[in-house]
Each structure stands twice: as C-alpha cells, then as structure tokens.
Amino acid sequence: MSSHTILDDLIARLPEKPVPVRSVLVGAHWTAVCSTACGLATTVMGGGCHNHENVVRNVGHLHEKSAQELAAFALSDNPIEAGIGVAAINSLLVPDESRAVLLNASEVLMKKGAGKNVALVGHFPFIPRLRTAVGNLWVLELHPTGDDYPAASAADLIPRADIVAITASALINHTLDDLLGLCRPGVDVLILGPSTPLSPVLFEHGATIIAGSRVADESAVLHAIGQGAIFQQVTGVRLLAFTRPGDAPV
Known part of the structure; x- marks a missing residue:
C-alpha cells in the first residue's frame, strides 16, 4: 500500500x-x-x-x-x-471500460452484504432497500439523521464490518485515507458515487471495488447540474463498477 x-x-x-x-x-x-x-x-x-x-x-x-x-x-x-x-x-481519467460492469453500487452491496455487517459512509437514497437485504447496516454521516451514526463512530464500527462502502466524497473532505485504514484486512471495500476516480490508485490503497460514473452526454449533464439537479435527475451518465485485478468479478 x-x-x-x-x-x-x-x-x-x-x-x-x-x-x-x-x-x-x-x-x-x-x-x-x-x-x-x-x-x-x-x-x-x-x-x-x-x-x-x-x-x-x-x-x-x-x-x-x-x-x-x-x-x-x-x-x-x-x-x-x-x-x-x-x-x-x-x-x-480514461478507464478501460472493457473491464467494467454496468452496475449500480447498491446492487453490489445487497448481493455481497446478505446476512453480514455492512458499514456505509455517506447517506445514499438506496439505504431503505439495503437495510432489508443485509444483516446489520451501520450508516455513518457527518450530519447524521434518523438511524445514522455520527462520523466519530467510524473507529468503532468500521473495524467490525464485513463489508465497508465509502462515499468518494470522502476524497473531497480528505477523510478517505483514514477511513480505509480502519478496514479489516480481507473484507470487501467499495468506494462509490459519481465522485469516484476510476483509477487503479484506489485499489493500491485498499479498495476492492470502485463504482463510479462516466459522462456519455456532456451537454445533458451540464444542463441538469447547472439547474440544480440531484444525481437521480441527471441523464447521460453511465454507472460503472470495476473489481480489483485478480479478484472475482462483481
């Protein structure tokens, strides 16, 4: 690493x-x-x-x-x-899309998290569906609401998780390195969200799956985000997932 x-x-x-x-x-x-x-x-x-x-x-x-x-x-x-x-x-970044799977990160988490402890850093719209599909779901947030845990709980919860999923927004607030350092060796670690750099660098730092986006229709994307769109309102984007080289595909 x-x-x-x-x-x-x-x-x-x-x-x-x-x-x-x-x-x-x-x-x-x-x-x-x-x-x-x-x-x-x-x-x-x-x-x-x-x-x-x-x-x-x-x-x-x-x-x-x-x-x-x-x-x-x-x-x-x-x-x-x-x-x-x-x-x-x-x-x-120009990733090799021939190695990618057209897959939403929530599908990966539901498949791999069945019956397991899942730590999710960041509040995503798929959380209600994920709760019904996994064993325990611990959602960590800087600004917790509802059943979320505060970010300070990361040091306690992430080492206990069988699967860890971290929003790539943690790159922006410079917490991603520390969060990855809390993950137990051998667990699945996902970096997810449209901010995710589709780069092998993330695998070198401990990620096992990276799930991000590629803009296919630049004009449509710029119009939408320039008018205040949340990601669910943005068209012209492909969701791609990459597995760490040598690992089984997702």
Whole structure:
C-alpha cells in the first residue's frame, strides 16, 4: 500500500502534458470539469448560506487553466475548490471500460452484504432497500439523521464490518485515507458515487471495488447540474463498477 495519500498518487499519475479545460461548472449538488472527458464531483459547500470563508481562487478564470492545474485544487481545505480538483482528476481519467460492469453500487452491496455487517459512509437514497437485504447496516454521516451514526463512530464500527462502502466524497473532505485504514484486512471495500476516480490508485490503497460514473452526454449533464439537479435527475451518465485485478468479478 502506498505511503502517499490517495490524492497525491492520483495527481502524480495524471498525464504530464497539460490538457486544456473546456468548461467548469459548480452546481448546487454537483461540480463538473470538462477536459479530456467530463469529470464529476460532489459540490460540498461547507458552512452556511453565503459562506465567505470558501472563496474560490481565480474564479472566472478557471477555464483558462490546465486540467492538471485544477486537479491540484483537490488538496485544498476549501471544499468547493477540493470538489473542483476531484472533478478535474476525473476529467483526465480514461478507464478501460472493457473491464467494467454496468452496475449500480447498491446492487453490489445487497448481493455481497446478505446476512453480514455492512458499514456505509455517506447517506445514499438506496439505504431503505439495503437495510432489508443485509444483516446489520451501520450508516455513518457527518450530519447524521434518523438511524445514522455520527462520523466519530467510524473507529468503532468500521473495524467490525464485513463489508465497508465509502462515499468518494470522502476524497473531497480528505477523510478517505483514514477511513480505509480502519478496514479489516480481507473484507470487501467499495468506494462509490459519481465522485469516484476510476483509477487503479484506489485499489493500491485498499479498495476492492470502485463504482463510479462516466459522462456519455456532456451537454445533458451540464444542463441538469447547472439547474440544480440531484444525481437521480441527471441523464447521460453511465454507472460503472470495476473489481480489483485478480479478484472475482462483481
């Protein structure tokens, strides 16, 4: 496993030749950066309404930078900038889709989690269905509601889980490395959500399955997220899952 952070390794593996940015869009729920492809990431505002602490550098000129320059924003403590950075990383990745399965991560969790303890970091719309399909479901959230557990419970619950699923938004708030470090050796570990970089780097850091998205219709996606769409309202995106090389396919 690498001694560098996941973001360090992702950025280090990007193409050296600068790639122009075609557009940058920060929507209410999703951020998009278009370069080689259109990359997505969760928009994490942080704070309350009109939070003036999260001022984005060079705003209005981001499209004049290279995608690699924007990718470095992923290291920022400003969550909006970090989201732009992760979207830029995703815009530069060209995964081998012949190795992918067209599959929603919730299907993987329901199949593998039957009768088992499942820890899920992040609140996803499929949680009610997942609860009926698995043994125990522990949902960890920064802002818990209902039956959620607070993020501070991760150190207690994740080591007890047979399957761990972590939102790729944890890359944006820089908690993914620590969360992966809590997983027991040998358990299935999924990184999921449209922010997920479809890169082997995640396997090197302990993931066994990565489940993310590829934009097929850039215009449709930009129109939707620019008008405040949640992901269920976005069309023109394919959901793809990759298994760690050498493991049985999902």
